[in-house]
Amino acid sequence: MLGYARKIGPVNSCLAELWSLRDGLILCVQAQVQALIVEMDAKALVDAFSNQTKSNVVNSSLMEDCRHLASQISQVSFRHVYREANMCADQLAKLGASMENDFVVFSSPPVCIVPFVEADCRGQYVNRLCPVSVSPV
Template identity: 30%
Template sequence: MEMRIPKLVVESDSRRAVELVQKSQVEKHSQSALIRSIKELLVGLECVVVRHIYREANFCANTLTKARQEQEAGVYCFELPPTMLAQYLLADRCGVKFPRDVLM
């Protein structure tokens, strides 16, 4: 399948998920089949970057994930960003920084 995606940046706030996808060999893991499927999708792309980001940089994805739990299964496409993301998109556009709590 030709996806014609010249560059793809995949960001996750799960450091472990990023490590598993970046490894050359898929280790025994409860999600091995999913990891293998992700790696197979990424192999066909020209330029892929998989990187860890902190939870504070992932507000939109987390908001969509939480909202998704309340909806029927399926694929959802949006012509415009859902209103639930408005505050996060505006904050991002304005360069608002969110503090990160670090436990010591």
């Protein structure tokens, strides 16, 4: 199990997700991973990787890096998950924002994400809160 965090500074969520994906794919290629399931809470990016014709010109070079890296792995699947199912990644992103180093790879979970890793191992889930509009009676 590997984890990583990067300090990237102020960017929009789409760019942050792409940087994170790129870092993860580089680690997977270096480790010679043969099959990979990528779960992301950025549905627009999952759709972009599922449909190669959709591309955002602003993010195209970073997107192309990710596509090239993914092509080096035999089996890659991109899946959309809600943010609540992505708590470890969310905590690592928060950790990256507060780090002094630019990039850190963890060979064991940092203390701040241990409870989330344990919950994942137990199969616990977090209910997704959805806004409900209540009409007056």
